[in-house]
Amino acid sequence: MVTLGAEGNGGAGPARPSRAERQDAAERVSQGAEAALPEIDQILERFDGHRLAEHPNAIGATPVETTVRGVIALAGADCVKTILEDQNILPIGDLNS
Numbered sequence: 001m002v003t004l005g006a007e008g009n010g011g012a013g014p015a016r017p018s019r020a021e022r023q024d025a026a027e028r029v030s031q032g033a034e035a036a037l038p039e040i041d042q043i044l045e046r047f048d049g050h051r052l053a054e055h056p057n058a059i060g061a062t063p064v065e066t067t068v069r070g071v072i073a074l075a076g077a078d079c080v081k082t083i084l085e086d087q088n089i090l091p092i093g094d095l096n097s
Contacts (some may be wrong), residue, residue: 026058033060036079040064043073 017025033056040062044050049066056062060081066074074080 029060030056039079
């Protein structure tokens with residue numbers, strides 16, 4: 001899962017925002033993340049990867065599948081804020097068990 005950075009998506013305000021304000025904020029984050037998808041797609045294409053969802057979700061996250069080199073390239077992209085791994089990672093010695 002790749003979380004794409006978006007301007008103005010952080011920081012606590014003085015009071016809880018209204019439902020409309022929260023929806024507006026989610027839309028801004030989603031639009032900002034959507035703008036980064038062409039760069040993400042180029043990286044995924046270079047490293048035999050692909051997106052698992054057509055659009056980012058409300059927090060700007062987009063699930064992807066790619067190679068180790070693809071993950072490293074995504075981690076170096078300015079538009080990528082966070083990478084979360086959801087597969088088991090085992091030491092090489094455990095692979096032969």
